[in-house]
Amino acid sequence: MASTPHDLIARSNKLGSDPRVTNYGGGNTSAKGTATDPVTGEPVELLWVKGSGGDLGTLTEAGLGVLNLARIEALKATYPGVDREDEMVAALDYCRHGLGGAAPSIDTFMHAFVDAAHVDHLHPDSGIAFATAKDGEKLTKRAFGDKVVWVPWRRPGFQLGLDIAAIKAANPGAIGCILGGHGITAWGRTSAEAQKNSLWIITTAEDYIAAKGKKSPFGTTVAKNKALPPAER
Incomplete structure (x- = not known):
């Protein structure tokens, strides 16, 4: 497991610098690891x-949020259900470790609950194409087999984190999932493995679309709405 966030930052910068991997400002990445608690001197x-x-x-x-995993896990015992999701996001403030750090996002539970040391959640165009397709679940099975699992759409938050964790546990051979209506999530034992798995999902989706997709999936261009030449834009 990671003991510092340095590999996480390097991986994040590489993934985030390529618009084919994730749209600007979108997605989040994580790493789990052990540090010494400055109060108790014990590992945390x-x-x-x-x-x-x-x-x-x-x-x-x-720009990283730093949280105590045991405290996030403890929230499972007090989770009141999907009707009160917002309360769980607010509770993350009481799971933070140390001073400063960025505010944890609503996707934090996905990263915390998935049983993997490194997790990437990204919004690549190719992944979104699968996630938003009417037959996205069937397409996911055809394109990825058992390596990538479909997760039905659910509002980001605590329950989605539980859903993805359960799906990973039930599919030990999977390297990630397509989140219906949302994007992709991949995981790995190491930072390099998580990055490799993320990129494999993205390129496999791109290749499938190139081989099977329609040239004009949204129909022919409406003449009056045709894009202007670059020099006139």
Whole structure:
């Protein structure tokens, strides 16, 4: 497991610098690891996760939220249900470790609950194409087999984190998932493995679309709405 966030930042910057991987300002990445609690001197399990509103491509350590994993896990015992999701996001403030750090985003639970040391949640165009397709679940099975699992749409938050964790546990051979109506999530035992898995999902989706997709999936261009030549834009 990671002991510092340095690999996480490097991975985030690489993923976030390519618009084919994730749209500007979108997505979040994380790493789990052990640090020494400055109060007790004992080891403590932490989650470093990209903070709310930040950009992966320019992420620095100041843009990470740092949370105590045991405290996030403890929230499962007090979870009141999907009707009160907002309360769980507010509770993340009481799970933070140390001073400063970025505010944790609503996707933090996905990163915390998935049983993997490194998790990437991204919004690539190719992944969104699968996530928003009418037959997205069937397409996911055809394109990825058992390596990538479909997750039905659910509002981001606590329950979605539980859903993805359960799906990963039920599919030990999977490297990630397509989140219906949303994007993709991939994981790995190491930072390099998570990055490799994220990029594999994206390129596999691109290749499938190139081979199977229609040239004009939204129909022919309406003449009066034709794009202006570059020089006139």
